[in-house]
Structures are given as structure tokens and as C-alpha cells.
Amino acid sequence: MLPVDQQLTILMRGVDFGDRQTYENMKSELRQRLTESVETGRPLRIYCGYDPTSPDLHLGHTVTMRKLRQFQELGHEVTFLIGNFTGLIGDPSDKDSARPQQTDAEVMEKARTYTDQAFRVLDKERTQVRYNAEWLSELSFKDVIHLASNFTVQQFLARDKFSQRHEKGEAIWLHEFFYALMQGYDAVAMRTDVQLGGTDQLFNLMAGRKLMESFGLRPQIAITLPILVGTDGELRMSKSTGNYIGIAESAEEMYGKLMSIPDSAMRNYAELASSWHPDFIQERFKALADGRVHPRDLKMELAREITGLFHSPAEVEAAEQHFVRTIQQGEAPEDMPELQVNADETIVDLLERAGFSSSRSQAKRDVAGEGVRLDGEVVADPQMQPQPGAEGMVLQKGKRRFVRLMPSGQR
Numbered sequence: 150m151l152p153v154d155q156q157l158t159i160l161m162r163g164v165d166f167g168d169r170q171t172y173e174n175m176k177s178e179l180r181q182r183l184t185e186s187v188e189t190g191r192p193l194r195i196y197c198g199y200d201p202t203s204p205d206l207h208l209g210h211t212v213t214m215r216k217l218r219q220f221q222e223l224g225h226e227v228t229f230l231i232g233n234f235t236g237l238i239g240d241p242s243d244k245d246s247a248r249p250q251q252t253d254a255e256v257m258e259k260a261r262t263y264t265d266q267a268f269r270v271l272d273k274e275r276t277q278v279r280y281n282a283e284w285l286s287e288l289s290f291k292d293v294i295h296l297a298s299n300f301t302v303q304q305f306l307a308r309d310k311f312s313q314r315h316e317k318g319e320a321i322w323l324h325e326f327f328y329a330l331m332q333g334y335d336a337v338a339m340r341t342d343v344q345l346g347g348t349d350q351l352f353n354l355m356a357g358r359k360l361m362e363s364f365g366l367r368p369q370i371a372i373t374l375p376i377l378v379g380t381d382g383e384l385r386m387s388k389s390t391g392n393y394i395g396i397a398e399s400a401e402e403m404y405g406k407l408m409s410i411p412d413s414a415m416r417n418y419a420e421l422a423s424s425w426h427p428d429f430i431q432e433r434f435k436a437l438a439d440g441r442v443h444p445r446d447l448k449m450e451l452a453r454e455i456t457g458l459f460h461s462p463a464e465v466e467a468a469e470q471h472f473v474r475t476i477q478q479g480e481a482p483e484d485m486p487e488l489q490v491n492a493d494e495t496i497v498d499l500l501e502r503a504g505f506s507s508s509r510s511q512a513k514r515d516v517a518g519e520g521v522r523l524d525g526e527v528v529a530d531p532q533m534q535p536q537p538g539a540e541g542m543v544l545q546k547g548k549r550r551f552v553r554l555m556p557s558g559q560r
Contacts, residue, residue, distance in 0.1 A: 150224045153183045159219055162427070163420065165348055165375050178370045182342055186225070195220045196228035197345040198281065198335060199267075200236035201259035206266040207393040208455070209377040209386035212421045213345045214270040216374060220343070221275045228339060229267050231260050234282040235331050238324055266397050269459055284338040285331050296330045299363050300356070305329070308352055333357040336369050343370045349385075377421045382411035400460040404468035405549045407452035412444045415451055423454045475549065485551040488544075490537055492557070496521065496544075497531045499554065505546035520547055 150156075157180055166172050186193050197213045199206070217227045236256045264278050288296075305326050306315055314321050329352060336344055336357030346354050354371035361368045376385045379392025386393050394406045410418060419430045433450070436442040449469065457465045488503050497512040500521065506512035515521050516531040522545040523535060535542055541553045 200232035203388035382414035400468035
């Protein structure tokens with residue numbers, strides 16, 4: 150195990166509380182806990198929770214996962230906690246309105262692939278996977294009253310999202326307050342030393358400290374990390390807003406999405422989603438500011454780096470060539486899926502069946518927005534019925550989605 154100062158330097162890198170005093174307090178507590186760990190030989194217990202609000206983990210999730218990996222590599226015990234009980238409510242921390250409640254079946258279906266995806270970042274042999282329904286589902290109403298008695302309504306209403314909704318006269322449902330209680334109780338149930346989360350999670354992490362104290366336990370250390378913005382460069386990355394990059398996506402899809410982010414978001418991605426050293430990041434962005442590197446070239450460099458964290462060098466190279474050929478040079482890819490066309494099918498039918506549009510109404514909007522091409526020509530009529538010959542026709546949606554239309558019965 151590395152000396153305490155070296156561990157502390159690694160583990161506090163990138164940590165942000167938005168408040169210097171909180172940073173210094175948590176750093177001091179972590180130093181003390183690491184010192185005890187070195188002296189006793191007992192590794193620290195670290196965890197971060199992930200609610201299954203969608204079936205895909207994305208790059209935003211990997212910000213905390215990469216910090217978990219650092220703890221693992223330093224010899225500490227890491228738990229990847231799947232919030233199959235907290236996910237029934239959904240975290241209101243980053244939402245302007247209440248999340249739709251999920252059923253048990255919906256939560257577990259979305260959680261089914263989480264572990265396989267998580268091991269793209271975490272060490273499978275050194276990761277404990279747990280589900281918080283294990284203890285939260287066992288709480289009685291009396292237990293919940295005890296948890297709630299540690300907090301005031303004013304404390305919750307002071308939170309940004311709740312205060313904004315309260316000022317607007319918008320509904321704040323009582324069950325939304327339960328989320329912080331449940332997340333806080335996770336720390337009690339697992340007797341954790343450290344919990345990780347995004348900066349918007351600080352209230353919930355501090356609730357864990359409060360509840361641990363009320364149960365006579367030593368309060369956990371809270372470590373919060375900045376939020377990765379989505380591909381729009383503005384909102385936080387989220388499946389619900391569609392601005393996400395899934396870590397299980399193909400190299401082509403991942404590389405293409407990374408190349409679509411605004412230039413203004415590149416620094417955020419470099420600092421939170423790459424494995425680049427801070428000194429290297431500083432040098433590259435200074436070169437950008439000085440005009441010594443073109444934004445496109447730095448973005449390609451960044452796209453190679455991040456895509457390479459999840460795919461092989463050969464896959465990254467192929468993805469870059471695909472991007473250059475199809476996007477920068479405007480050519481159709483050499484290999485693309487095929488779709489057999491029935492005689493009476495319209496462009497709208499085919500867009501939906503190919504998975505390019507989520508519905509017929511969306512397909513019509515895509516055509517109206519001039520985002521659909523057939524053999525390179527913009528499609529204007531949503532009721533157009535393609536009649537591909539033996540060589541087929543290329544249907545294109547946007548810049549990256551292609552399918553070759555083939556006559557029915559021909560492969």
C-alpha cells in the first residue's frame with residue numbers, strides 16, 4: 150500500500166465540493182482514515198450507488214467509477230451498489246420535476262446489464278456488487294420515522310431544485326424527500342468509510358454522515374466529483390435527455406458522438422472522461438488557446454483517447470476512418486446493414502423499421518427537417534415508396550446512420 154500522502158494526492162485529484170472549507174475538512178478526514186488503514190492493514194470500504202433509471206451506463210457514470218478504480222488500485226474495498234430500491238423513486242437532485250416512479254420489474258430489467266458494463270471500468274475480481282433492496286426493503290414504518298426525525302423540512306427545501314420548484318408553486322411530493330433518507334441509510338447498512346457521488350449529490354452524502362452518527366457509527370467521508378456535460382455541451386449527460394454516450398456502444402457510435410460535442414465541452418471531457426494526466430491536459434489546451442493546434446485535431450485526439458478506454462486500438466482506428474470517410478468526406482460506409490423493402494412501404498415505414506426513428510411521427514419530423522437522404526438526395530415526401538434495384542439504395546438518417554435498402558426476397 151502506498152504512503153498516505155501519495156494516496157491522498159491521487160484520491161483528491163479532481164474532487165470538487167464547490168466550497169473550500171468542505172474540501173479541506175473531507176481531505177483531513179480522509180488523511181486520518183488512510184493513516185489508520187496503513188497502520189492497521191485494514192483497507193477502507195468505499196462505495197458509490199447507481200440507480201437503474203435506464204439500461205445503459207454512460208460516460209457520466211464513469212466519472213465516479215474511475216475514482217472507485219483508483220481506490221481499488223490502492224488496495225481498498227470497493228462496492229458497486231445498484232439502487233434497485235432507491236431507483237423506485239429516483240433521485241430528485243438534478244431534476245426540475247418529480248421523476249416518474251418505476252415498478253420493481255422495470256428497475257430490475259434495467260439493472261440486468263449494469264454489472265457487465267461496470268466491469269469495463271472496474272476490476273471484476275476486486276469489486277463487490279450489492280443491491281440496496283437488501284436492507285431498504287426490510288425497514289419498517291417505525292424505522293422510516295426514526296430516519297426522518299434527523300432532518301427538517303427546511304433543510305430539504307433549501308436544496309436548489311426543491312427551492313426553485315417551491316418558489317414557482319410547483320408540486321414537491323413527499324416521497325421525494327425519502328430519497329436522501331434511503332441513500333443515507335445505505336451508508337449505515339454497509340458501514341462505509343467513503344462514499345462517492347457527483348457534486349449534485351452532496352446533500353445525500355452528508356445525509357449519510359448524519360444518519361451514521363445517529364446510529365453511533367463513525368461518519369463516512371463524502372467525496373464529490375464534477376458533472377460531465379452531455380453531447381449538447383450544456384445539460385448533464387443523461388439518457389432521458391438523449392445527450393449521452395453509452396459505454397457499451399460500438400466504437401463507431403462512440404467516436405462519432407464524441408466528435409459531435411461542442412468545442413466548449415472538450416475540456417470537461419478531457420478532465421472527467423479521459424485518462425490523460427492533468428499536466429498533459431493543461432499543455433494541450435494551452436496549445437489550443439495559442440493556435441498551435443486546431444480544435445478539430447484536438448477533438449479527434451480526445452475521441453481516440455476516450456473511445457480507446459472501451460475498445461481495442463484496431464476498433465478505434467476503424468472508427469476514426471469511418472468518421473473521416475462518412476462525415477468529413479461525405480461518403481457512405483463500405484459496410485452497412487441491409488433492409489429488405491416491401492412494395493408498399495414508405496420512407497416513414499422504413500425509418501421506423503430500421504430503428505432510425507422512434508415512431509412514425511418522429512420519422513415524419515425527420516423528413517420535414519431534411520435529415521433523411523436516399524442515395525445522397527434529400528427526401529422531401531414522407532410517403533415516398535422506394536423501389537430499390539438489384540444493387541440496392543442507401544437510406545441515410547443524419548450523418549452517421551446508414552442502411553442499404555434491398556428488394557424483397559433478395560439478399
